[in-house]
Amino acid sequence: MRRAKISIIGAGNVGATAAHWAASKELGDIVLVDIPAVEGMPQGKALDLYESSPIEGFDSRIIGATSYEPTANSDVVIVTAGVARKPGMSRDDLININTGIVKTVAENVARHSPNAVMIVVSNPLDAMVYVAWKASGFPTKRVIGQAGVLDTARFRSFLALEVGCSVEDVQALLLGGHGDDMVPLARYTFAGGIPITQLVKKERLDEIIKRARNGGKEIVDLLKTGSAYYAPAAATVQMAEAIIRDKKRILPCAAYCDKEYGIGGYFVGVPVVLGTDGVERIIEVELDAEERKMFQSSVDHVKELVKTVKV
Numbered sequence: 001m002r003r004a005k006i007s008i009i010g011a012g013n014v015g016a017t018a019a020h021w022a023a024s025k026e027l028g029d030i031v032l033v034d035i036p037a038v039e040g041m042p043q044g045k046a047l048d049l050y051e052s053s054p055i056e057g058f059d060s061r062i063i064g065a066t067s068y069e070p071t072a073n074s075d076v077v078i079v080t081a082g083v084a085r086k087p088g089m090s091r092d093d094l095i096n097i098n099t100g101i102v103k104t105v106a107e108n109v110a111r112h113s114p115n116a117v118m119i120v121v122s123n124p125l126d127a128m129v130y131v132a133w134k135a136s137g138f139p140t141k142r143v144i145g146q147a148g149v150l151d152t153a154r155f156r157s158f159l160a161l162e163v164g165c166s167v168e169d170v171q172a173l174l175l176g177g178h179g180d181d182m183v184p185l186a187r188y189t190f191a192g193g194i195p196i197t198q199l200v201k202k203e204r205l206d207e208i209i210k211r212a213r214n215g216g217k218e219i220v221d222l223l224k225t226g227s228a229y230y231a232p233a234a235a236t237v238q239m240a241e242a243i244i245r246d247k248k249r250i251l252p253c254a255a256y257c258d259k260e261y262g263i264g265g266y267f268v269g270v271p272v273v274l275g276t277d278g279v280e281r282i283i284e285v286e287l288d289a290e291e292r293k294m295f296q297s298s299v300d301h302v303k304e305l306v307k308t309v310k311v
């Protein structure tokens with residue numbers, strides 16, 4: 001069987017860490033791409049990671065590049081190119097600079113890997129995934145934003161600490177925009193199949209939701225020089241794995257919704273079935289009046305943000 005090919009555009013913190021997780025899961029061969037201004041950096045990181053393979057026991061070819069030729073015919077392309085935020089900045093503050101970067105990247109991806117599934121990680125996510133879709137001309141099912149898996153992972157981590165149980169036993173679902181905008185659904189959150197509302201008091205649950213919502217900012221404030229990368233990279237690789245191994249995982253992702261949830265043509269966080277074709281299905285969950293209101297206000301923010309980008 002031919003090995004899958006994964007290209008990662010942007011060999012910074014998120015990109016290099018995603019390469020690390022993907023290699024350790026033996027997902028396929030990896031090409032790490034960055035700009036000519038940092039010639040040698042993606043090649044050096046790729047070579048260093050490849051040299052760890054005899055120790056870790058994975059068979060993945062990993063190369064670095066500052067052009068797109070080596071990425072040709074990738075199965076999955078992960079876009080992490082752009083600038084990350086610093087303390088005091090919101091994700092939305094990155095929009096002007098990252099729009100230009102993501103547009104160029106997506107055009108190159110479409111030219112060199114016309115059949116790839118593209119996973120966008122660059123922020124502000126809900127707008128950047130829209131830019132990548134427009135610039136690539138890809139069908140909507142092959143452009144997906146990574147946000148919900150990370151946001152739920154943060155939520156699940158904090159809940160596991162609270163309940164005192166394995167992180168593996170906590171299941172959660174979030175909708176809407178990334179981070180500050182996310183809509184956690186307590187009704188769809190369980191620990192070992194037990195509704196979370198039976199295990200965590202409402203006031204504590206509200207505090208945990210707030211912490212998860214600000215999860216990115218908490219890390220930015222601690223790091224001071226950049227933003228989170230271990231969990232964002234792990235979330236991205238979980239999505240890539242679902243696609244490459246055709247696992248049909250149900251994961252919350254930023255997917256293009258038109259009639260779904262009555263969104264009308266934007267990328268927002270919803271549960272999707274991820275497989276070889278990318279987004280194979282969007283699942284519409286039942287929402288009560290309050291959940292729908294929160295979701296609508298999150299979607300409204302995404303729409304406002306997208307209207308400011310020029311693709």
Ligand code: APR
Pocket residue numbers: 009010011012013014015033034035038080081082083084085094098101104105121122123124226227228229232
């Ligand atoms: N093509 C390829 N790579 C690019 C381009 C481009 N046009 N423009 C910038 N880059 C590269 C930078 O050279 C840098 O190596 O993208 C990399 C970004 O890496 P970091 O600065 O370490 O940022 P990181 O923490 O990885 O975050 C990247 O993901 O989570 C989001 O908000 C985050 O938008 C940010 C992105």
